[in-house]
Each structure stands twice: as C-alpha cells, then as structure tokens.
Amino acid sequence: GNSVTQMEGPVTLSEEAFLTINCTYTATGYPSLFWYVQYPGEGLQLLLKATKADDKGSNKGFEATYRKETTSFHLEKGSVQVSDSAVYFCALIDPQTGANNLFFGTGTRLTVIP
Amino acid sequence: NAGVTQTPKFQVLKTGQSMTLQCAQDMNHNSMYWYRQDPGMGLRLIYYSASEGTTDKGEVPNGYNVSRLNKREFSLRLESAAPSQTSVYFCASSDHPPSQLSNQPQHFGDGTRLSIL
Numbered sequence: 667g668n669s670v671t672q673m674e675g676p677v678t679l680s681e682e683a684f685l686t687i688n689c690t691y692t693a694t695g696y697p698s699l700f701w702y703v704q705y706p707g708e709g710l711q712l713l714l715k716a717t718k719a720d721d722k723g724s725n726k727g728f729e730a731t732y733r734k735e736t737t738s739f740h741l742e743k744g745s746v747q748v749s750d751s752a753v754y755f756c757a758l759i760d761p762q763t764g765a766n767n768l769f770f771g772t773g774t775r776l777t778v779i780p
Numbered sequence: 781n782a783g784v785t786q787t788p789k790f791q792v793l794k795t796g797q798s799m800t801l802q803c804a805q806d807m808n809h810n811s812m813y814w815y816r817q818d819p820g821m822g823l824r825l826i827y828y829s830a831s832e833g834t835t836d837k838g839e840v841p842n843g844y845n846v847s848r849l850n851k852r853e854f855s856l857r858l859e860s861a862a863p864s865q866t867s868v869y870f871c872a873s874s875d876h877p878p879s880q881l882s883n884q885p886q887h888f889g890d891g892t893r894l895s896i897l
Contacts, residue, residue, distance in 0.1 A: 670822075700885060709784070709870055709888035710823075755822060767813060767838060768872075768886060770822035 668693050672756045672771035679746055679778050687741040687754055687774045689730075695762030699723075699732055699739040702755040704773070710755065713741075746778045782806050786871050786889035793861045793896045801856040801892050803871030811874045812854035813838075813886065814846060816867040823870060829854055861896045868893050 673688040691697065698717040702710040714723030719734035728743045739756060756771040787802045805812065810831045815823040815838075825838030829848040843865060845857045854873075858865060872886040 702888075707890075709890045710872075711888070712885045715885055767825045767828050768823070770824075772820055772822040 668697070668758060668760050668769045670756050670758055670769055670771040672754075673774050674772070676775040676777060679776070681748055681778055681780050682745045683778075685741070685743040685746045685750075685776065687756075687776070689739045689741065689756035689771060691737050691739065691756075691758050693737075693758055693760050695760045697758040697760045699730070700757045700759070700768070701728070701730055701739070701741050702757060702770075704753045704755065706752070713754070746776070748778045748780055751776055751778050784871055784873055784887050784889035786869075786892050788892060789890065790893050791895070793858075793894070795861060795863060795896060797861050797896075799858045799861060799894070801858075801869055801871075801894075802853070803855065803889060804853045805871075805873040805887070806852065807873060807875070807887065808851070809873035809875045809887070810851070812848065813872040813874075814844075814854070814856045815870045815872065816840065816865075817870060817891070818867050826856065826869075863896050866894060866896045 669692050671690050700715045701713040703713045704710045714725040716723040716732035722731045730739050730741045753773045753775045755773045757768045784805045813828045814826040817823045824840050826844050827838055827846040829835045832851045835846050847855045869892045871889045874884045874886040
C-alpha cells in the first residue's frame with residue numbers, strides 16, 4: 667500500500683537556522699512526491715513537488731530531492747524566517763491507483779523564533 | 781482568483797443533526813476531493829470524484845455521502861452527525877483528466893471547522 671512517514675514535531679528553530687524535515691514513503695507504484703504547507707487558519711498550499719527519481723523540487727528557498735534508493739523526500743531550507751512558521755505535510759500520489767488522491771504524512775509543525 | 785471555496789467556515793452541530801458542507805471550484809478542474817484533518821493523523825480522504833457524474837469512496841467514507849452536482853460543485857453530507865466526526869474538513873480539486881492517470885497537484889480550500897456536541 668501507499669503511506670508517508672514524516673518527522674514528528676513540533677520543531678522550534680531560531681531565525682536563520684538550517685531546517686530539515688524528514689519524509690520517507692512506501693508506494694505500490696512509482697509515485698509523485700509533494701510538500702504542502704499550511705499556515706495558521708488556512709488551507710494547504712503546494713510548496714514543491716518532484717515527479718521522478720533524482721528530481722529536485724524547490725520554491726521559496728525550500729528544496730527536496732526525490733531519492734528512490736532511500737524512498738525519501740526530505741525538506742530543507744538553509745535559513746528559516748519567522749514567516750516560515752507553519753505545518754508542513756509530505757504527500758504522495760501513486761498514479762497507478764487512477765484516483766489521483768494524495769496520501770499524507772501526519773504533518774510537522776515548525777515554529778521559528780526571532 | 782477564488783480557487784476552491786468552502787462554506788461554511790465554522791459550524792457547531794448536535795449529535796444526530798444533519799449538515800451539508802459545500803465546495804465549489806472555478807478552475808475548471810475535473811477531479812474533486814473531500815478530506816478530514818485530525819490531530820496527529822494528517823489528512824485522510826473521505827470521498828473523491830474523478831470526473832463529473834462519478835464519485836468513489838476514499839479511506840474513511842463511513843457516515844458521509846457526497847454529491848458531484850456539476851463540474852464546479854462537490855458537496856459532503858453528514859446525515860446523522862456523531863462526535864467522532866468533529867474535525868476540520870478540506871475540499872480540494874485537481875486537473876485530472878478522467879481518462880488519464882495524472883500526478884497533478886491539488887488545490888485546497890481554507891477548510892470547514894466542524895464541532896459536534
């Protein structure tokens with residue numbers, strides 16, 4: 667089956683610190699991988715995606731590389747800002763299911779303090 | 781751009797009451813989804829509609845019904861609300877052609893926070 671396991675939070679960092687949020691997956695097919703971000707009181711927004719092995723998704727200073735050999739898609743940012751405080755969700759779509767529905771991790775809450 | 785619009789934003793119900801959550805998207809997307817978000821569990825798929833006129837069960841469909849009224853609208857109904865259905869509900873849509881497999885990202889509404897007493 668399909669599942670996503672991500673690093674449990676909460677994570678608290680000082681401004682300008684380096685961020686890593688780990689994500690690993692299992693899938694029956696060859697999935698596409700996503701990171702979504704949820705700011706307080708809002709819905710989920712797509713942060714970045716990667717659709718094949720060794721692809722690197724990037725956006726707003728965040729990066730994640732699709733590693734098929736380790737079934738991982740870890741999220742990184744070199745220097746976090748207070749405005750990055752949010753909940754981050756790793757997710758996958760397994761195109762072979764035909765449903766195009768997302769399988770989500772449990773989310774990791776990030777708080778960045780000045 | 782409105783994107784995905786959900787109504788209402790908040791609702792409190794008593795056990796046994798019925799309720800319909802509304803969702804509309806203006807992106808001409810084929811596929812629409814309903815998720816629930818619970819603490820420590822991420823988002824779980826309740827029902828989805830791959831295209832107008834079709835609906836299918838997701839991971840947690842019990843206690844819910846859906847209607848794909850037209851291409852724009854996808855409603856979620858609780859016929860007899862239970863406290864276990866207290867959650868935040870998210871509607872999403874994606875440009876998934878019904879005849880093709882796709883890996884397009886989904887666009888989410890802002891959610892409906894539902895409390896059942």
